[in-house]
Amino acid sequence: MDRIDYEILHQLQSNAKMSMKDLAVTVHLSAPAVIERVKKLEEQGAIEGYQAKVNLKKLNRSIVALVLFKSVDCKSLAHFCNSHPDVLECYRVAGEISYIAKIATYSVETLEQFIDKAMPYGTPSTNIVLSSNEKAVVLPYSIEGV
Incomplete structure (x- = not known):
C-alpha cells in the first residue's frame, strides 16, 4: 500500500458513498485507476465492507x-x-x-x-x-x- 491507497481509505471512511469520479479527483488519479485500486483494496481485505453510521x-x-x-x-x-x-x-x-x-x-x-x-x-x-x-x-x- 502506498500514500494514495491510504488516502483512498481515508476518503472512503469519511464518505463511503463518494463517487469514484469524486474520489479520483480528490486523490489526483483517473476514475478507472481509482476503481482498480479500490477493487484491489477490497480483494486484499483492506476494505472489508461498507456500512451506514446509524444515529x-x-x-x-x-x-x-x-x-x-x-x-x-x-x-x-x-x-x-x-x-x-x-x-x-x-x-x-x-x-x-x-x-x-x-x-x-x-x-x-x-x-x-x-x-x-x-x-x-x-x-x-x-x-x-x-x-x-x-x-x-x-x-x-x-x-x-x-
Missing part, C-alpha cells in the same frame, strides 16, 4: 454503556453477547478484565435486564457513556509498511 438516539437507544466483565466462561459470554440485540461490539481482552461489551439500549431498565442476564457469565462493571468523540482511523502511511 442511536433516533432509534431510541439513548443509553450506551461499556460493560466490563471478569468472566468465568468467556466462550459462553461471547455467545451470549453475539446473540443479544443490544450489543454493538465485544472484545476479549487480557488483564483483570477479560471481556468488554459495548451496548446501546432503550433505558436504564433494559440496561439492568442485560446485566442481569449476563451475570451467570461473570462479574460485570458497567460504565455509562456520557459523550463520545468517535472517529474512524486510518493508520498513517509509513515507508516500513510498504
Whole structure:
C-alpha cells in the first residue's frame, strides 16, 4: 500500500458513498485507476465492507454503556453477547478484565435486564457513556509498511 491507497481509505471512511469520479479527483488519479485500486483494496481485505453510521438516539437507544466483565466462561459470554440485540461490539481482552461489551439500549431498565442476564457469565462493571468523540482511523502511511 502506498500514500494514495491510504488516502483512498481515508476518503472512503469519511464518505463511503463518494463517487469514484469524486474520489479520483480528490486523490489526483483517473476514475478507472481509482476503481482498480479500490477493487484491489477490497480483494486484499483492506476494505472489508461498507456500512451506514446509524444515529442511536433516533432509534431510541439513548443509553450506551461499556460493560466490563471478569468472566468465568468467556466462550459462553461471547455467545451470549453475539446473540443479544443490544450489543454493538465485544472484545476479549487480557488483564483483570477479560471481556468488554459495548451496548446501546432503550433505558436504564433494559440496561439492568442485560446485566442481569449476563451475570451467570461473570462479574460485570458497567460504565455509562456520557459523550463520545468517535472517529474512524486510518493508520498513517509509513515507508516500513510498504
